[in-house]
Amino acid sequence: MIHDHYCDLRTERAEDVHRMFRDAMEADGVTNPERYSKYLAVRAYTAFTGACGAPSNELNELSTEVPVAGFDTSDELIATLESFTLEESLGTSVQGRVDEVLSIAEIENPVTYATLTEFRRVPTAENYQRLEDAVRIEAPTEEEIEALALLANATVPEGSIELPDR
Numbered sequence: 001m002i003h004d005h006y007c008d009l010r011t012e013r014a015e016d017v018h019r020m021f022r023d024a025m026e027a028d029g030v031t032n033p034e035r036y037s038k039y040l041a042v043r044a045y046t047a048f049t050g051a052c053g054a055p056s057n058e059l060n061e062l063s064t065e066v067p068v069a070g071f072d073t074s075d076e077l078i079a080t081l082e083s084f085t086l087e088e089s090l091g092t093s094v095q096g097r098v099d100e101v102l103s104i105a106e107i108e109n110p111v112t113y114a115t116l117t118e119f120r121r122v123p124t125a126e127n128y129q130r131l132e133d134a135v136r137i138e139a140p141t142e143e144e145i146e147a148l149a150l151l152a153n154a155t156v157p158e159g160s161i162e163l164p165d166r
Contacts, residue, residue: 003042007052014052015149018043036145037132043149044120058153059085069143071105071151080104081154094121097155109140109148116152 003021006012022039030038046052059081062073071077080100083089098114107113111134119127140148 007046010052014046015043017052018046032139033132033136036140036142037128037135040116040131040135040145040149040152041119041123041128044116044152045123058150059157062150062154068147068150069141070109070147071107074104077101077105081151084155085157094118094156101151101155105151107148107151109134109138109144112138112140113148113151116148117155120152120156 002024003017006017006020007014018039021042022035025035025038042052059078062068062081063078084092084097094117098117101107102110102114112131115127115131115134119131135145
């Protein structure tokens with residue numbers, strides 16, 4: 001409830017509001033795989049919808065000189081991610097983008113990255129379950145989770161597709 005309140009206020013960065021959600025789950029004793037999966041899902045989904053907090057620029061955060069846990073942010077990777085924001089890239093497949101990023105960056109948790117990116121594009125219960133399974137199997141650290149969230153959001157800057165009503 002506190003998370004939703006701060007999302008609605010839009011006075012804080014969305015990432016900070018989501019970290020508060022993640023930390024509250026930790027305080028409640030939620031296991032790492034469940035906590036990280038829910039955190040990543042909320043962060044991926046609201047990044048596109050703008051449903052939470054002040055907007056941010058994931059690509060800009062990845063472009064800084066600050067080291068990122070779990071993969072190298074080479075100039076080639078940044079240029080590739082920048083190309084995904086161009087009009088002609090917006091119709092390309094998510095799997096093609098993931099494959100391109102995986103060929104450039106040595107990502108320590110490739111399955112978590114790929115499933116998170118797919119969830120960002122198609123936020124279904126099935127894709128969430130795949131994400132939770134990947135997090136449980138690969139067991140990324142909290143720092144790697146943060147970096148993977150930035151990378152997935154930069155890989156699919158246009159966000160989620162519209163899902164049909166059920």
